[in-house]
Amino acid sequence: MKIRDIQIDPYGLWVFDNDGTLYRNTSCIREAVEKKMNSFIAEYFRIEFEAAEEKRRELLKQHQTTYTLIAMRHEGVDPNVFLNATYLSVVPEEYGITKNDELREVICNLTGEKVVLTNNPSQFASLILDSLGISDLFSHVYGMMEISFMSKPHKRAFDVIARAVDCHRSVVYVDDQLDNVLAVHSMGVETILAYDPAQAKCAPGYYAASLSNGEVYHVGASSTLMRRA
Numbered sequence: 075m076k077i078r079d080i081q082i083d084p085y086g087l088w089v090f091d092n093d094g095t096l097y098r099n100t101s102c103i104r105e106a107v108e109k110k111m112n113s114f115i116a117e118y119f120r121i122e123f124e125a126a127e128e129k130r131r132e133l134l135k136q137h138q139t140t141y142t143l144i145a146m147r148h149e150g151v152d153p154n155v156f157l158n159a160t161y162l163s164v165v166p167e168e169y170g171i172t173k174n175d176e177l178r179e180v181i182c183n184l185t186g187e188k189v190v191l192t193n194n195p196s197q198f199a200s201l202i203l204d205s206l207g208i209s210d211l212f213s214h215v216y217g218m219m220e221i222s223f224m225s226k227p228h229k230r231a232f233d234v235i236a237r238a239v240d241c242h243r244s245v246v247y248v249d250d251q252l253d254n255v256l257a258v259h260s261m262g263v264e265t266i267l268a269y270d271p272a273q274a275k276c277a278p279g280y281y282a283a284s285l286s287n288g289e290v291y292h293v294g295a296s297s298t299l300m301r302r303a
């Protein structure tokens with residue numbers, strides 16, 4: 075079936091993860107951002123660049139996070155300064171993240187409001203969405219700062235979805251990470267696991283081998299609360 079058929083409610087909400095969901099080639103740009111982070115850390119702590127990766131790992135462990143921005147914030151660094159020197163100083167096109175007309179058409183054809191919910195900074199997601207040529211299709215981009223530095227699949231990271239459910243809005247959630255899909259599906263929301271065939275058999279709701287062709291397959295139990303009351 076087509077992804078657009080999952081939701082026909084004009085007041086419904088589509089919530090998309092960004093990295094690995096709206097674009098696939100995540101590792102190259104992530105490595106480029108991490109290299110910028112190591113340069114920042116080397117300068118900030120006045121250590122050699124070669125020692126910065128080890129220092130970054132130590133900081134992540136110390137501050138119990140997988141996000142260097144959050145660890146550096148705990149070290150007293152202004153998140154916006156760190157953001158500009160790292161995430162926002164890469165050019166997505168240099169890593170093959172370019173205009174995707176097929177994806178644009180699929181998202182254009184979805185009924186309802188569309189938003190992005192990402193564990194990375196919203197400004198970085200907007201940079202990616204601009205490169206894909208789809209940023210105008212989303213009403214909001216919620217990133218780590220907007221979700222109070224909580225990371226999916228932490229319950230509080232999904233507050234925007236919880237609020238929509240409380241208002242009896244129909245919500246469809248799309249993510250490439252099974253943990254996130256399971257967390258959102260347990261809130262009574264219809265879900266689509268994107269791209270990961272190895273995890274498809276464990277996923278509830280729907281599975282999409284590619285978002286760009288707009289095809290989804292029903293693989294598990296659907297939420298019973300997805301439709302508006």
Ligand SMILES: [Mg+2]
Pocket residue numbers: 091092093094095249250251
């Ligand atoms: Mg993802």
